Amino acid sequence: MTTSNPRRQCERLWAANKYLVLSHSNKIYLEIRTYLKQDEVRLDQVQAYIDQALDLPENPGQVVNAFQHIWGYFKKEATTSEKEMFMAQLDSYAAGRISQLHLVTSVRELLTKYPNRYLEESTLINGGSK
Numbered sequence: 001m002t003t004s005n006p007r008r009q010c011e012r013l014w015a016a017n018k019y020l021v022l023s024h025s026n027k028i029y030l031e032i033r034t035y036l037k038q039d040e041v042r043l044d045q046v047q048a049y050i051d052q053a054l055d056l057p058e059n060p061g062q063v064v065n066a067f068q069h070i071w072g073y074f075k076k077e078a079t080t081s082e083k084e085m086f087m088a089q090l091d092s093y094a095a096g097r098i099s100q101l102h103l104v105t106s107v108r109e110l111l112t113k114y115p116n117r118y119l120e121e122s123t124l125i126n127g128g129s130k
Contacts, residue, residue, distance in 0.1 A: 006040075006041060006043060007041055010036060010041045010042070010043055011036070013043060013046050013047065014032060014036060014046055015121070017122075017123050018122075019069065019124040020050070020124040021050055021054075022066040022069065023059075023062055023063045023067075023124055024056045024059065024062055025053045025059075026062060028052055031049060032046060032049045058100065060096075061094075063093065063100055064090050066124060067093075067107070068090065070107055070122075070124075071083075071087075073116050073118075073119055074086075074110050078114065082110065085106075086110075089103060090103070104124070104125055107119070107125050108125065111125070
Protein backbone atom coordinates (compact mmCIF):
# COMPACT_ATOMS: atom_id res chain seq x y z
CA MET A 1 0.00 0.00 0.00
CA THR A 2 1.49 3.30 -1.04
CA THR A 3 0.65 6.66 0.39
CA SER A 4 0.82 10.11 -1.14
CA ASN A 5 1.54 11.74 2.22
CA PRO A 6 5.16 12.96 1.95
CA ARG A 7 5.77 12.82 5.72
CA ARG A 8 4.52 9.25 5.94
CA GLN A 9 6.64 8.23 2.94
CA CYS A 10 9.70 9.83 4.53
CA GLU A 11 9.04 8.14 7.86
CA ARG A 12 8.69 4.73 6.19
CA LEU A 13 11.87 5.21 4.19
CA TRP A 14 13.70 6.32 7.32
CA ALA A 15 12.35 3.44 9.41
CA ALA A 16 13.62 0.93 6.86
CA ASN A 17 17.04 2.54 6.50
CA LYS A 18 17.92 4.09 9.86
CA TYR A 19 20.23 1.29 11.04
CA LEU A 20 21.86 1.04 7.63
CA VAL A 21 22.57 4.79 7.79
CA LEU A 22 23.78 4.52 11.39
CA SER A 23 26.17 1.74 10.34
CA HIS A 24 27.85 4.24 7.99
CA SER A 25 27.55 7.62 9.72
CA ASN A 26 26.23 8.75 13.08
CA LYS A 27 26.47 12.34 11.79
CA ILE A 28 24.15 11.71 8.83
CA TYR A 29 21.84 9.65 11.06
CA LEU A 30 21.44 12.69 13.31
CA GLU A 31 21.02 15.02 10.32
CA ILE A 32 18.12 12.92 9.04
CA ARG A 33 16.48 12.86 12.45
CA THR A 34 16.75 16.65 12.63
CA TYR A 35 15.47 17.06 9.07
CA LEU A 36 12.40 14.92 9.82
CA LYS A 37 11.43 17.28 12.66
CA GLN A 38 10.79 20.06 10.14
CA ASP A 39 7.23 20.98 9.19
CA GLU A 40 7.73 20.04 5.55
CA VAL A 41 9.87 17.15 4.35
CA ARG A 42 10.61 15.63 0.96
CA LEU A 43 11.22 12.00 0.12
CA ASP A 44 14.01 12.85 -2.32
CA GLN A 45 15.88 14.73 0.41
CA VAL A 46 15.69 11.78 2.82
CA GLN A 47 16.89 9.48 0.02
CA ALA A 48 19.75 11.88 -0.72
CA TYR A 49 20.87 11.71 2.92
CA ILE A 50 20.68 7.90 2.82
CA ASP A 51 22.67 7.78 -0.41
CA GLN A 52 25.27 10.12 1.08
CA ALA A 53 25.73 7.74 4.02
CA LEU A 54 25.96 4.69 1.78
CA ASP A 55 28.69 6.34 -0.27
CA LEU A 56 30.93 6.32 2.81
CA PRO A 57 33.25 3.35 3.39
CA GLU A 58 32.40 0.77 6.02
CA ASN A 59 33.43 2.04 9.45
CA PRO A 60 33.75 -0.71 12.08
CA GLY A 61 32.97 1.66 14.95
CA GLN A 62 29.75 2.81 13.27
CA VAL A 63 28.78 -0.77 12.42
CA VAL A 64 29.27 -1.88 16.03
CA ASN A 65 27.20 1.09 17.21
CA ALA A 66 24.35 0.17 14.86
CA PHE A 67 24.36 -3.46 15.96
CA GLN A 68 24.43 -2.43 19.61
CA HIS A 69 21.24 -0.46 18.94
CA ILE A 70 19.74 -3.49 17.22
CA TRP A 71 20.70 -5.68 20.19
CA GLY A 72 18.46 -3.48 22.32
CA TYR A 73 15.43 -5.12 20.71
CA PHE A 74 16.53 -8.53 22.02
CA LYS A 75 18.06 -7.75 25.41
CA LYS A 76 14.93 -8.39 27.49
CA GLU A 77 14.17 -11.76 25.88
CA ALA A 78 17.54 -13.19 24.90
CA THR A 79 19.36 -15.62 27.14
CA THR A 80 22.62 -14.76 28.86
CA SER A 81 24.48 -17.07 26.49
CA GLU A 82 22.89 -15.38 23.46
CA LYS A 83 23.97 -12.01 24.81
CA GLU A 84 27.51 -13.22 25.48
CA MET A 85 27.72 -14.73 21.99
CA PHE A 86 26.45 -11.57 20.30
CA MET A 87 28.77 -9.29 22.27
CA ALA A 88 31.71 -11.59 21.46
CA GLN A 89 30.77 -11.37 17.79
CA LEU A 90 30.74 -7.56 18.00
CA ASP A 91 34.24 -7.72 19.50
CA SER A 92 35.37 -10.13 16.76
CA TYR A 93 33.98 -7.84 14.08
CA ALA A 94 35.67 -4.78 15.61
CA ALA A 95 38.95 -6.72 15.65
CA GLY A 96 38.54 -7.68 11.98
CA ARG A 97 38.10 -11.41 12.61
CA ILE A 98 34.57 -11.70 11.19
CA SER A 99 32.58 -9.79 8.58
CA GLN A 100 29.54 -7.59 8.95
CA LEU A 101 27.59 -10.33 7.17
CA HIS A 102 28.28 -12.59 10.15
CA LEU A 103 26.58 -10.02 12.42
CA VAL A 104 23.62 -9.79 10.04
CA THR A 105 23.30 -13.59 10.05
CA SER A 106 23.33 -13.62 13.85
CA VAL A 107 20.56 -11.02 13.98
CA ARG A 108 18.51 -13.03 11.48
CA GLU A 109 18.91 -16.10 13.70
CA LEU A 110 17.76 -14.10 16.73
CA LEU A 111 14.77 -12.88 14.71
CA THR A 112 13.66 -16.46 14.08
CA LYS A 113 13.46 -16.95 17.84
CA TYR A 114 12.36 -13.41 18.76
CA PRO A 115 10.40 -12.00 15.79
CA ASN A 116 10.35 -8.23 15.34
CA ARG A 117 8.74 -6.85 12.21
CA TYR A 118 10.53 -3.50 12.51
CA LEU A 119 13.96 -5.16 12.47
CA GLU A 120 12.91 -7.66 9.82
CA GLU A 121 12.13 -4.71 7.52
CA SER A 122 15.46 -3.01 8.22
CA THR A 123 17.63 -2.76 5.12
CA LEU A 124 20.72 -3.42 7.25
CA ILE A 125 19.28 -6.84 8.10
CA ASN A 126 17.47 -7.76 4.89
CA GLY A 127 20.01 -6.25 2.51
CA GLY A 128 20.10 -3.20 0.30
CA SER A 129 18.56 0.25 0.44
CA LYS A 130 14.84 0.76 -0.09
